[in-house]
Amino acid sequence: MNIWPLTAEPAQSVGGVPLTELAEGFGTPAYVLDEEHVRHRCREYRKALHPHRVAYAGKAFLCRAMARWVDEEGLWLDVCSAGELAVARSVGFPADRILLHGNGKTPEDLTAALEYGVGRIVVDSAGEVARLAALAGDRRHPQKVLLRVTPGVDPHVHRAVATGVEDQKFGLSLASGAAADVVRRVLLQPSLVLAGLHCHIGSQIGEPDGYETAARRLVAFMAEFGGLPELDLGGGHAVAYRPEEHGLDVPAFADRVETAVAEECSARGIPEPSLTVEPGRAIVAAAGVTLYRVIAVKHGARTFVVVDGGMSDNPRPVLYGSRYSIARVGHRTGAAETPVTVVGRHCEAGDVIAADVPLPADVRPGDLLAVPCTGAYHHSMASNYNQVARPPVVAVRGGRARPLVRRETPEDLMRRDVG
Numbered sequence: 001m002n003i004w005p006l007t008a009e010p011a012q013s014v015g016g017v018p019l020t021e022l023a024e025g026f027g028t029p030a031y032v033l034d035e036e037h038v039r040h041r042c043r044e045y046r047k048a049l050h051p052h053r054v055a056y057a058g059k060a061f062l063c064r065a066m067a068r069w070v071d072e073e074g075l076w077l078d079v080c081s082a083g084e085l086a087v088a089r090s091v092g093f094p095a096d097r098i099l100l101h102g103n104g105k106t107p108e109d110l111t112a113a114l115e116y117g118v119g120r121i122v123v124d125s126a127g128e129v130a131r132l133a134a135l136a137g138d139r140r141h142p143q144k145v146l147l148r149v150t151p152g153v154d155p156h157v158h159r160a161v162a163t164g165v166e167d168q169k170f171g172l173s174l175a176s177g178a179a180a181d182v183v184r185r186v187l188l189q190p191s192l193v194l195a196g197l198h199c200h201i202g203s204q205i206g207e208p209d210g211y212e213t214a215a216r217r218l219v220a221f222m223a224e225f226g227g228l229p230e231l232d233l234g235g236g237h238a239v240a241y242r243p244e245e246h247g248l249d250v251p252a253f254a255d256r257v258e259t260a261v262a263e264e265c266s267a268r269g270i271p272e273p274s275l276t277v278e279p280g281r282a283i284v285a286a287a288g289v290t291l292y293r294v295i296a297v298k299h300g301a302r303t304f305v306v307v308d309g310g311m312s313d314n315p316r317p318v319l320y321g322s323r324y325s326i327a328r329v330g331h332r333t334g335a336a337e338t339p340v341t342v343v344g345r346h347c348e349a350g351d352v353i354a355a356d357v358p359l360p361a362d363v364r365p366g367d368l369l370a371v372p373c374t375g376a377y378h379h380s381m382a383s384n385y386n387q388v389a390r391p392p393v394v395a396v397r398g399g400r401a402r403p404l405v406r407r408e409t410p411e412d413l414m415r416r417d418v419g
């Protein structure tokens with residue numbers, strides 16, 4: 001499966017701009033983002049899910065330009081903090097197409113969301129109902145809310161991202177009765193309207209089965225209350241990080257869940273809810289490529305290729321054991337490929353970008369490397385470990401490059417150090 005952006009010449013250019021030129025112009029490490037690819041994925045999702053809602057999950061990657069693209073393509077936006085909301089607000093993203101998530105929303109998150117008038121707030125705990133109701137009481141219109149329910153579905157993914165199972169911090173358990181209790185609480189609040197139910201069963205889910213089970217369980221639960229207008233099935237749609245992998249087949253997924261919801265509603269005699277999905281990774285992951293410069297090559301028990309980034313720009317291998325492929329950019333020497341382990345510059349032995357990946361045997365300091373499929377949960381999860389400044393995000397389109405987020409500087413980092 002192709003894991004490079006739509007407009008890429010793999011390992012050579014993206015959006016008509018040579019990767020070597022991008023590295024020279026913007027330095028390394030750098031995140032490159034294919035605007036066409038992002039827009040194309042937004043359109044594919046809207047088409048596959050029509051007439052339902054598609055909300056882009058901003059946690060995967062958000063900046064002002066991304067929010068604009070998502071708005072222009074007619075998607076909703078899922079935010080999960082006042083910070084993400086501020087980005088959306090700064091570009092005038094329509095409030096009625098924003099959903100606020102969070103298992104620990106702060107008073108600032110809730111106030112900002114109510115002030116801006118977001119379309120939906122997804123309630124995640126019993127205590128949140130009274131807090132939100134009190135804050136929403138001052139407004140002219142009641143706030144539409146969804147309830148995040150834990151449907152008890154195991155999507156068979158890494159434990160850290162299996163969020164549909166009972167034993168975890170997100171949502172309200174269906175099995176224990178916590179969800180039913182919170183439905184009753186919401187229905188008692190005149191400042192809140194229960195628009196529907198939500199679930200998000202996990203990440204990197206490649207098959208629709210778990211979604212179908214969750215949808216059926218949530219519809220059955222809705223039927224206890226005579227049905228509800230909306231069912232939000234969250235995100236978590238898998239993408240291929242390496243050529244031998246496959247992502248979720250989105251049209252097939254849409255078919256399966258639509259059929260399941262229709263069957264379940266008809267069996268229970270309730271009206272069909274409209275659906276919402278919240279893909280993040282599946283919109284933006286494959287649009288991104290990270291560029292690194294090789295700093296050192298060390299031969300020993302294995303060959304380590306040390307690059308000028310690492311776990312501060314890509315924490316996913318450390319967090320989830322994620323695997324990537326990697327390519328050398330530019331000169332082709334005809335050297336045979338050999339397995340190497342590409343590691344970062346941080347003070348952690350586990351700071352690996354890609355273990356046991358093939359690279360030309362003559363890889364050497366100064367070479368440029370490109371890692372595809374790094375558009376989601378890279379920039380948004382980047383850190384300043386070892387006081388390393390975060391890379392820029394550069395958008396490419398039609399042969400032109402423009403910075404969306406500039407490279408952090410040592411001054412940026414020092415500015416917060418006020419002691």
Ligand SMILES: Cc1ncc(COP(=O)(O)O)c(C=O)c1O
Pocket residue numbers: 057059060078101200202203204234235236237278279280281282376
């Ligand atoms: C509630 C919710 N919606 C959507 C997403 C987006 O997930 P993904 O980027 O895997 O599609 C997440 C993150 O996993 C989430 O927690």
Ligand SMILES: N[C@@H](CCCC[NH3+])C(=O)O
Pocket residue numbers: 059161203316376377
């Ligand atoms: N951040 C994760 C997954 C969790 C997404 C948010 N619920 C990743 O990189 O894969």
